[in-house]
Amino acid sequence: VRIILVALLVSALSVRAQPGPQRFTLPNGLRVVHLEDHEHPLVRARLFLRIEAGDTPAGRQGLPLLFHRLVDHAETADLKADDLDRVLEDSGIQLTQSLAPGGFTWRLVARSRDQDRAMGLLADRLLRSLFDPSLLEIQRQACLRQLEVPEGSPHEQLRQALTQDPGSRPTLASLRAITLQDLLAYRAKVFRPERAILILHGDLGLEQAKRLVLLSLGSWTVQEPPSHGNPPSRPVPAPPPSVPLEAPRISAPGAGIRIQALASRPGDVAPEAVELLDLLVPGDMSLAPVHAAVEDGGLMATLDGAAGTPTLAWSLLLGRLETFRRRGFAQADLDRARVAWFARRTLDSLHPETQMDRALAEALGQGVAENRLKALSLDALNLGLRNWLDPANLRMGASGDPDDLKTLTKLTTP
């Protein structure tokens, strides 16, 4: 028997004790979590900026999306958009921006020798982006195109349609109604240091981190919108919120049918229960042929069926979920999941991004406590599952051949 073993021993085979997370707050209210790790000459930063449903005025659905695009493409006070890209790439700095229902996130990875420049560029993009009417029109057109001709495979489109809250889904009218004044007001409302959390990880000490954050983001103050020279917002009536919504259907000529159900996470399910369900749900055989997994948007259940069987697939998926919900898990499942969770937890220290996820969750008050996880009872776990999979909480949709989708016309979300 010949076994080839390639072992890479990180950090000269030694387990280095890294200091625990350090927290500090800038005078402007920005909260910072610092995770020191000198294993590689790299610095990672993640800035999370919370958004709330009330931030978007009625009839302006799509405002966060348009804002996100504008910030991503805007020139800053010192740099044109192309120059910013060039400066970033000259130093191999990675800076990305994303938008999720809960907030905006900027992710930065740089060599530690470039940390000052990298944080300066993040601050530039964040605080000194210049919005102008021509950029607004370009990005508005891009959003409209995206709405009219969605990108991605039919499966991706279906997933996107389900994960987006129907009430905040942009429409052609709402996108067209957004003015520069709306965007500036939105910035003033949302871009506040006290709403943000910065996680810093990597090759920098605490004092160095404090200096770096103070220099780059210490001057962050609220940017009030100019009160003159801009046209007033045109009011657009908001859609009535209580109208039952038709399930999204994505046409894919010739394709088999896919039925998907998303159960968004209810607020009363404990983070510990979510972690354990994340481990238990995907492997549960009683759900077969439905695949289910806990994702960022909620619990997603998917059933792929042959062409010509949409109604059957729809009922089968609903039936499996309801049986699963009523049955719940046994004590042995819970014990097994706990063991798996602790095993996974021990590996977290290897993954910088996972450590940052954890630090952010804790800073947002959504962290998982080991003692609470140990104490979680089977009843609490099953109650969490029942609440989560409550039929009233399900959002359903389908993709497939248009002829198959037609037969689903009378079905709506439960």
Added chain:
Amino acid sequence: VALLCGAALPGHPYGRDLLDDLPSLEALRWSDLRAYAHRSLSPDRLTIILVGSFTMERVLPVVERHLGSLPAPPDEEAVILPEITADLGDRRVQAALGTAPRLLTGWRIPSRQHPDHLALRMAVQVLAGGQTSRFQSRLVRQKAMVRQAELSLDVPGGRFPGLLVAELWPNAGHSLAEVEGALQSEILRLQQDPIPQDEWLRALAQLEAEHLRMEDEPTALARSLGMAWAQGGDWRLAELDIQRLRALAPEVVQVAARIWLQPSHRTSVLLEPTPGASEDPVEVDLARVLKALAAAHVADPAQREHLVSEGIRQLRMLSPEERLHTLKLLEAQLAPEKR
């Protein structure tokens, strides 16, 4: 991509599409799978990559205990794979597939063990690595000809000679032929014009930073070591490659581009959307109206289908406004009840 690999690497396992073997796939029995597992999942093919904080003394007994008793594989004759000459000639495939037009161009390139491979990796970085790359700055932003442009090395693998693949999605108003021409211009520029130093240093800085990020993430590191072993025959290549890249000269990249990115190594797949399946609502309406018009004037169904496809292909070259205008003109020719 399967279509491209099939046309560019005929007869080679890299060029096989599973869909071509659907009947044999359906006829597979449990015993066939067991025999395959016995043959393939054998110790002589296995590499274990361990990343983390541990010592060899601690980990080796564990590996021995769990995997040391794996049975040795039976002696088998080595499989002889067909050798494909890189300059098979310029090949073109046209097909209707999916919902958006797309151009795939693949050049037959050597395996990872070849001395030119590293130069081609640098060429990929200069052409398509990052927002300031040539594809992004010229094809996507300046000319606005494509909405997305990607370049991938070692498709579908790098252990044997494979492909360097460019994948481009045209914007409305730009034909696949136009995009093909622009792609060829970029390749010629790379082959003929010296690479400016700032561009070279930027590409190198990105590769170095990418390497550092890879080392910092255990999963990426394990994958990189495994790929280096599987494709290059030596796990140390994961580290050596970056050192060799630093020593590379821009002229070497140009020479490699002239050798490997020439038309005789090239296969192009021009994918037009399946008629009626476009993601563009105007095109869906155009297909509907053209079908209705053709039905009124042409009796032969095959001829009708050809007319509609050809009409759609030509209309794609118009700007969105011109297409909308054409749609209105064509609709006016239909009887009111059919509009």
